[in-house]
Amino acid sequence: MKPTHHTAPRTRTLLATALAALLLAGTGCSSKAGSPGSTADGADGIKTGPGVTGKTIRLGALTDLTGPYATLGKSIVQAQQMWADEVNARGGICDRRIEIVVKDHGYDVQKAVTAYADLSQDVVALPQVIGSPVMAALLDDIERDKVLTFPQAWAASLLDRDAVQVLGTTYDIDMIAAVDFLTRTKGLAKGDTIGHVHFEGDYGANALEGSRWAAKKAGLKLAGQKIKATDTDLSAQVSALRKEGVKAILISAGPAQTASLVGVAASRGLKVPVVSSAPGYAPQLMKTPAAPALAAMLNVVSAAPAVSSELAGVRKMVAAYKKKYPDSLVDSGVLSGYSAAQLMGTDLKKACDNGSLAREDVVKAHRSQSGVDVGLGTAQDFSDKAQPANTSTYVHKPDAKAVGAAVNVEDAHTAPGVEQYLASRTP
Numbered sequence: 001m002k003p004t005h006h007t008a009p010r011t012r013t014l015l016a017t018a019l020a021a022l023l024l025a026g027t028g029c030s031s032k033a034g035s036p037g038s039t040a041d042g043a044d045g046i047k048t049g050p051g052v053t054g055k056t057i058r059l060g061a062l063t064d065l066t067g068p069y070a071t072l073g074k075s076i077v078q079a080q081q082m083w084a085d086e087v088n089a090r091g092g093i094c095d096r097r098i099e100i101v102v103k104d105h106g107y108d109v110q111k112a113v114t115a116y117a118d119l120s121q122d123v124v125a126l127p128q129v130i131g132s133p134v135m136a137a138l139l140d141d142i143e144r145d146k147v148l149t150f151p152q153a154w155a156a157s158l159l160d161r162d163a164v165q166v167l168g169t170t171y172d173i174d175m176i177a178a179v180d181f182l183t184r185t186k187g188l189a190k191g192d193t194i195g196h197v198h199f200e201g202d203y204g205a206n207a208l209e210g211s212r213w214a215a216k217k218a219g220l221k222l223a224g225q226k227i228k229a230t231d232t233d234l235s236a237q238v239s240a241l242r243k244e245g246v247k248a249i250l251i252s253a254g255p256a257q258t259a260s261l262v263g264v265a266a267s268r269g270l271k272v273p274v275v276s277s278a279p280g281y282a283p284q285l286m287k288t289p290a291a292p293a294l295a296a297m298l299n300v301v302s303a304a305p306a307v308s309s310e311l312a313g314v315r316k317m318v319a320a321y322k323k324k325y326p327d328s329l330v331d332s333g334v335l336s337g338y339s340a341a342q343l344m345g346t347d348l349k350k351a352c353d354n355g356s357l358a359r360e361d362v363v364k365a366h367r368s369q370s371g372v373d374v375g376l377g378t379a380q381d382f383s384d385k386a387q388p389a390n391t392s393t394y395v396h397k398p399d400a401k402a403v404g405a406a407v408n409v410e411d412a413h414t415a416p417g418v419e420q421y422l423a424s425r426t427p
Helices: 007-024 070-089 109-119 132-145 171-185 202-218 235-244 255-267 283-287 291-297 312-324 332-353 359-367 418-425
Strands: 056-063 097-104 125-130 148-152 193-199 221-227 248-252 274-277 298-302 393-398 406-413
Touching: 056 070, 056 109, 070 097, 070 125, 070 312, 070 332, 097 109, 109 132, 125 132, 125 332, 132 148, 132 202, 148 332, 148 359, 171 193, 171 202, 171 248, 171 274, 171 298, 171 393, 171 418, 193 202, 193 235, 193 255, 202 221, 202 248, 202 418, 221 235, 235 255, 248 255, 255 274, 255 283, 255 291, 283 291, 291 298, 291 393, 312 332, 332 359
Parallel strands: 056 097, 056 125, 125 148, 193 221, 193 248, 248 274, 274 298
Antiparallel strands: 298 393, 393 406
16 A cells, blocks of 8 residues: 555654664674784694684684674674684684684774784684675785685675685575576566665675676566665665566665665555565564564575574574573574684684694685585585685575574575576686
8 A cells, every 4th residue: 555645754764763773783892812823833733823822723803793784793703702612612623722802893994904904913814704895905915814714795706815715605696596586486577677776885796796697597677776885764766666667676785774675665565575685684673663574575595594494503503592692682693603613613623633723724724625514504615716615595584483583485505597607707
């Protein structure tokens, strides 16, 4: 039903109020300071370097605890600290305790650059760096310093670097999977128009590459709408897409933008399927006025299963997290952060077995591995730096009653066309 002139502003006001609270959610985090180790053989014969002593392995996290991804940052930080505590309770790695030093950049690139300059002196690797713009600014420094880094960012521009590992799929692969999902399950046909609302920068640009390729292959028209990370009222974008006559909408942005898009579209009668990239959904959204529309209209494409998954490893992790952080929501960031930490642990153990925890040797140990499965989703292949670690995606849908407020709709699979698309990108 078309809203009255009184209803639409009220809907936008309710959404803006709820989403403002979401955006401001965050937490402080302290970290231990320390001096870097020099490259040398330890008493146990293990070669060491910056971030490693005879007693400790120090890892770093460049995260967002006060910006648009504050809720994600908090979840990842806590999940990775839980992993470190579990490892240390078992005696550590290479007979050394794990320490994680956390720096908050608030999704500000300059703050992140400054934080990296400080942090990089004292750590051997980075199991967490949030943000495509942040990673873009740090890529050359990370590669120069040979600091193995797992970004919480999935742009294809981060591929082809020895020290940087995109875990799971890249944004373009996710959008190819999203278009496939829409054409298979939502009745889209050749000649139909789909919208794609996306952040500016590497995140949105890479997602748009995938949606354009998939739309062309499926005979669909694509209407793109570029937005900024500070845009939280998408009324104008909804109006534009409505004029285009879109039959479905893709969104590659943050949770606040997804809620605004879906909430405003529903209030204006544009009740079409919406598919989000994984960073665009958070369980907190199901406590906003947009919740009914999200439940009815939204699906999420992700390289990871929903945290409500029945996978034994995921269930064990969720139970441990709830016990350790009883006042925190379990969201996709918990799974993403814990999985990255587990994979980092695998690399450190391999490097220890090879006799060296020096940075460059941790990177070599990482690149020597393929088919790595820590029981939290699909196996990862790290042997080809030019390719994503995996091409399989899950599809979720919001469910306020489920752990993480999402449930799996489709299990992991590689969408038709992905292999062809990747081959077309290979020089």
